[in-house]
Amino acid sequence: GQQLNQSPQSMFIQEGEDVSMNCTSSSIFNTWLWYKQDPGEGPVLLIALYKAGELTSNGRLTAQFGITRKDSFLNISASIPSDVGIYFCAGLNYGGSQGNLIFGKGTKLSVKP
Amino acid sequence: NAGVTQTPKFQVLKTGQSMTLQCAQDMNHEYMSWYRQDPGMGLRLIHYSVGAGITDQGEVPNGYNVSRSTTEDFPLRLLSAAPSQTSVYFCASSSRQGALNGYTFGSGTRLTVV
Numbered sequence: 360g361q362q363l364n365q366s367p368q369s370m371f372i373q374e375g376e377d378v379s380m381n382c383t384s385s386s387i388f389n390t391w392l393w394y395k396q397d398p399g400e401g402p403v404l405l406i407a408l409y410k411a412g413e414l415t416s417n418g419r420l421t422a423q424f425g426i427t428r429k430d431s432f433l434n435i436s437a438s439i440p441s442d443v444g445i446y447f448c449a450g451l452n453y454g455g456s457q458g459n460l461i462f463g464k465g466t467k468l469s470v471k472p
Numbered sequence: 473n474a475g476v477t478q479t480p481k482f483q484v485l486k487t488g489q490s491m492t493l494q495c496a497q498d499m500n501h502e503y504m505s506w507y508r509q510d511p512g513m514g515l516r517l518i519h520y521s522v523g524a525g526i527t528d529q530g531e532v533p534n535g536y537n538v539s540r541s542t543t544e545d546f547p548l549r550l551l552s553a554a555p556s557q558t559s560v561y562f563c564a565s566s567s568r569q570g571a572l573n574g575y576t577f578g579s580g581t582r583l584t585v586v
Contacts, residue, residue: 368512392574401476401562401577402515447514449574460505460575464514 365448365463371471372442378435380466382448387428390451397444406433443468474498478563478578485553485585493548493581495563503566504546505530505575506538508559515562521546553585
């Protein structure tokens with residue numbers, strides 16, 4: 360089946376640093392989504408991307424839908440402690456069943472000790 | 473507006489026991505799904521439904537049954553629990569029109585099978 364490769368698996372941040380993570384796939388998607396999960400909670404949608412090449416911002420978050428439709432990246436600028444959590448990319452193909460939401464394995468963001 | 477409500481939040485089962493994980497949404501969403509989350513594995517789709525009376529299998533359906541008799545409810549049944557089903561289970565929903573905006577997730581059920 361379709362798989363998403365998300366990297367890095369984990370990273371440590373210091374307050375004020377910029378953070379980048381990305382997601383690649385062997386197949387194309389019509390929509391890319393980025394979620395954040397806090398401990399003990401379900402994922403919450405951060406950004407949705409609908410067109411190849413699209414660049415979308417949500418506050419300090421910026422995400423892009425790759426031109427090939429097989430990748431996406433998420434940037435967080437000037438990180439703050441509440442950015443800690445697990446970030447998931449997800450690819451969605453509509454026009455068929457709604458079961459086609461495929462998740463990456465996540466990038467765990469932690470604070471540098 | 474409660475959104476997606478999952479019960480229970482925590483459950484411990486013995487191998488071979490059966491149980492039902494409940495999921496209810498009050499947003500009149502057509503689409504509902506069940507995912508399981510395991511460390512380092514992301515979220516994997518178990519079963520999904522595009523409307524009342526319609527269900528289908530996802531990526532990892534074995535050992536689980538679902539039904540969708542109403543728009544609001546989408547219970548997940550474990551007929552004979554196994555240790556491999558120890559996981560965190562998430563229910564999610566979306567309107568047909570809003571599916572492109574991703575899904576709304578519940579807060580999860582943490583299941584341990586001993």
